[in-house]
Amino acid sequence: MTSSATMPQPVSFGRRLKRFMADRPLIPLIILLVILVAILQVLRPGIVNERWIANTAKFAIPLAILAGCQTMTMLTGGIDLSVGTVATMSAFIMATQIVNQDPTVAFLLAMLPAVLIGLVNGIGVGVFRVHPLIMTLGTSLIGTGFLQVYQRTVIASGARIPDFLNWLGTGLTYGFPNALFLFVPVAVLIVFTLNRTGFGRLLYAVGDNERAARLSGVRYWQVITALYVISSLLAGITGLLYIGLIKAPSLSLAEPLVLPSVAAAVIGGTSIFGGRGGYMGTIIGALILTVLTTLLTILHMPEGGRRILFGFIVLFVTAAYLRIIEDR
Amino acid sequence: MTRFLRRQGWVAGLLALLIFLFVITKLIQPGYGSGDFGSLARAVLPYAFAVAAQTVVVIAGGIDLSVAAMMALTSVTAASMMNGASEEYAFFVVPFVLAMGLVLGALNGLLIVVTRVPDIVVTLATLFVLQGAALLVLDAPGGAAAEWLKASVVGIMPIAGLPDWADAWVPKALVLLVVCLFAIWIPLRSSRLGLSIYAIGSDELAAFRSGVPVARTRIVAYALSGLFAALGGLSLTISTGIGAPIPGPYLLASVAAVVLGGVALGGGKGGLLGPIIAVFVLRLVRTDLTLLAIDPNVTAIIEGAIMVAVVMFGAFITIRGRPAGATP
Amino acid sequence: EGKYTIGISNTVQGNGWREEMICAMKAQALASGEVAKLNIAHRNTDAAGQLEDIRNLISAKVNAIVVNPADPAGIKAGLEEATKAGIVVVAVDQAVTEPSAYIISNNQEEYAYLGAKWLFKQMGGKGEVLYMRGAAGASADSDRDKGFKKALAEFPDVKVAQEVFTGWQQDQGKQQILSFLATGAPINGIWTSGIDNVIVDALVEQQAPMVPVVGADNAGFVGQLNSVKGLVGAAVTNPGSIGGAGITLALQILDGKKPAEQTVLVQPQLWENATDDGKAKLKSAADPSLSPEWPVSISIPDWTTYTKDQIVACKGPGE
């Protein structure tokens, strides 16, 4: 054993930098994003133009909304792996029901499974205390099964993408993607909810310290149930946006976005342990991932290499955050 | 006897369920015989190894999201090494691939211990890395397997002294499974190392105070998981004769069977037998639905529903069984 | 009433071509009057999953199995077991390595060669081509790769800008083309393995330069070739109704009429919109009443006997 005296020591530059970063977690993220864009521009001069930016935004938006679901659930120490299935279901149901139904009815039918899955997730996690990972994997398995069965029944009736979703998914207004008309309000709403509403407070509180929240009179199951329903609704809406972008309804439409949505939230500084993080970071996380994908395509990086890099980035960023946050 | 029932009640119940399912199967398809049982055993093989891989880490209080990716990587590695190679070369390939699983698994554990990033994030990251590596090894399904390896899961195991009619019910695949799993598991379970794995999952602090090297044990648990996953990957290559770089449904299936098999996700409880029986149950459900000519997609719903219902039921019992006055 | 039970195994779900294939199988089984029951395993899975499905079909004691293989070699063991159990095995659409199995398929190598050669000519024999393949590892895909490479060898100045696997999924193909267009890399032509209408959609939506596109005879794409301004392209026939032909072949074998060859190949045709002759063929082939992802060739002469209503209704015996 060594004896040590605690002496006030001059704070090193490294430590000051670290503390600075810890206090403003968005700054390192923005720097990373700018670096990636700069590399892109160097590799292919002229690529970073108005059209590229609009395109990047278009692809980042669905990812960012799903990552919003992850951000909110992760704040409570959970995770929602059913968002991909929910988004796919809403998209698929919308595209097939619109053929014979009134748009409002089709929309309501499309959001129905979202509400149901969210409710089941919320009750499972909030009341029965099932691990969120298991719960949401389970419901997504069930949802996929239903979708596949449903698909068999609508084979003959065909599918159509409503014009409005078309407009929303791919249209541009003054060079800006129309998807922003959906995204900006959603983002503002999420940020406002997290920072300025009682519900947002409770998400953080429950994730930071469930006991403390309980002692303050918070009923855990209420918060969690509402959370998973909201997460599912957001996922459903993302599905509608995404089908407007991709225009090819299928049974696995949004599935490829699920793990990246978790990664975007993690990279954006939301802790998987709960209680820490925010949506602004997540949005930048989603942009970073989208730009990174483009970069890897341009580099002719084979799919295998991309995934390897992707994995390492997620691990590295999480570990780095842990270090920054731990010893301040 | 009562203690046996209390402790093994879940497993006994599962076994009863399995027997019940066999009876149902025989009723649906009176011609269901030993050959069909052999098919079942072959179908079970990769799932069983995946579940074993998951079980070990869950008992140790963790989770491994990378099992399916690990299986894909080991499968393509084995298949591409054996492609065009001699039959004898496979004698080298098998231990090589198993060692690879062991080392990569240990690396998972090491990353968890060293970075202190939660296991779920670390294994999510390695999921991407291993998937990427698999795609680098083979960008499309392909490769080959040695004939003697393929033969090792086909047909029955002649056992001296056993009458032919009984021997017909001993498929090689089952023997392989029992030998590989239980030859590792049974001695391990009662060894100091095995007990340590249970101990860190049951109560990490008490384990540490009992002198268990917690970090080392965690690494070993993940290494074992890697080894089982490699066996799973090999079994895929052996049964299909090729390697496929895109992971199959084994992650979800492994978590489902672990839960269904009575292994508590919190760690410390359960064994390997329950999850293995659970795998048989889930595979046999699929068989039965095929025999009934029911849409196989319904199986996905049923598997998901079984998983969610079982977890909720387990949670329900725990909540009910909590002694009065205990704080939740 | 029919006397046979036929098992079906397919591993790509949600793709219009495969849906038509399944409907053709059902319609043909019904029209033949010889089938009592179909036992269909139709889901997204890989060779290992298909093996399990095939073995379950064996346990179900079907008389024949019609399979669209996920991988030619990966399901060999299962097909061999089926033959040993006295079950007739017919592979449709793609080849398998199991020698006891019968195969009825489009000539996939020729399919790709025809289209690619036409495309490269359209590109003036030079430039960058975007090569959008099917499902990695499927034999239709590797056979088509042979045809594509054969054509490529004939045009040394044509380069592959990027090679991607769509997995024969519309949404994947769409995501891939969109993210490719987003990089701003220039291309001169696109060859796609039957995921075609979404590619044209993407070019239109992104206001990207229209380059020649070669796809299959899917209803949507055929319609686009007739209507999209500035689109030059060709549809190479690849009937999903080959599924119905598979049923017919299986029934013939069950009835004791074995074909002379183990493998029956259907020869593809090319319909392009660069010449008047081609345009006329496209016009007459177009069928806007079909789902855009369904191939317009909904029947194969000599092999299928159902009506259009029957295949569109998609009902099998007993349904």
Add this chain to the structure above:
Amino acid sequence: MTTNPLLDATGVAKNYGAVAALRNASLSVLPGEVHALMGANGAGKSTLVKILTGAIPADAGRVLIRGEARDVRSPAAARRAGLLPVYQEPALIPDLDVLSNLRLTGTPVEPFRAWVRELGIPNLDIRETARDIPLAILRVLDLARALAVEPDVLLLDEMTAALPANLAEKVLEVVRRQGDSGRSVIFISHRFVEISALCDRATVLRDGATVGVVDIEPGIEEKIVEMMLGARIEKTSVAAARVASQGSAAQDSHPRLSVRNLQLGTKLHDVSFDLANGEVAGVVALEGQGQDELFAALAGSIRPAGGTIAVDGAPVKFSHPSDAIQAGIAYVPGDRTEALAMQRSVRENIALPFSAALRKWGPIRVQRERMVVSSAIARLQIDTRAQGEVQRLSGGNQQKVTIARWIAADARTILCFDPTRGIDVGTKQEIYKLLRELAGLGKSVLFYTSELEEVQRVCDRVIVIFGGRVVDTFPVELADEPALMRAAYGLPRGAREDVGILADVRPTPDAEAAS
């Protein structure tokens, strides 16, 4: 002394953030000695045991084993050095059976069985899972497991606290014999009976420092109590504490809180008392006498098995803390980490109860919240330089936040569970003053404290709990520390003259051993 100490620790220090668990502890144990380690709750006894056995690292200090400097970094290393602890908390792995627990630690089975029999459990089933074994038996098994490897130094942390009389008796016998056979035992207990029956010497800790080593001999108990309490024993003044409480004497017809025959498993038996409006009632008890459960039940955290609680004369039933909050009862736990969302701001933590109800989930009225929160902060003089995250606040300021929350929420009844644990003298004074002020405003406070001197400073009345029962109720005038101490140990009031503290409430099991 001619013999060299078997174990010799000096200058041991350990900080948990701002809390100094140990400042300067020393301990020297001779071969063949049963050595008591004594000190009030929180003095640092358990921390010292954990450091000596490698369960936690020390910040400073030197440990010699048989005269050699040893760096014991893990429990496994301690084992190798011949040191074996039985910690205050059971250390058997709950999901393993006894036999597996033995294998895990490499404990020989036969000696273990022999010790178990010796310790008064004739028919143990070693295939039983630890989780299913009652706590008392588990403690004994823990001890038997330690004994079975014949350690040089056995460290027993409150080994007998959870044992019924018959088992405790056996344990004492066995421990005594350890000493006789030349091994050493470090024995922690709050029971003087046991200490005097068993131990040769005692080291006394106070506030993390060793304040003395004494030989155990008749009459030494008073001296040990004195050492444990330190200078504080002189300081208490009944009159001083009452000054602030003048205004609170008026009693209404209904008490604020009325508890009758509260029952909770083995933890609470027939607990009854009243809490008046404007009253600060103290609760005094040794660790683990049921006070935790009492507070939890009143706070709605756990449901009592029997009895009634009435607020302002109306009976209430709580199924969740929010019910208690609804009834105006707020709970301030002793452990700040239990009450605070550490990564959130001071403001959010104080305002947390505002958002709890479903109808309060909407937009927050920021201006109003800021006002309410600021006034609570000002009231408690919280140092807000680091208010962005509560975890950056000093311990004292964190504790103030937990109280400020309920001032802001205007709770009428506050349950304070040891609120001054681990905070400095100045802040403590502020908290005392605050509690008195609250009482002055007509609020009622139930105040559990582990520091007896606080009683005189804060309370109007003291309720003493022992073994889950209210054993005495003191007016504050009579509640000097020695009196409270005795009452807390379950001794009848005024028994001081008889046999000193040794007058146990239970029949003494070790009369012969002591003689």
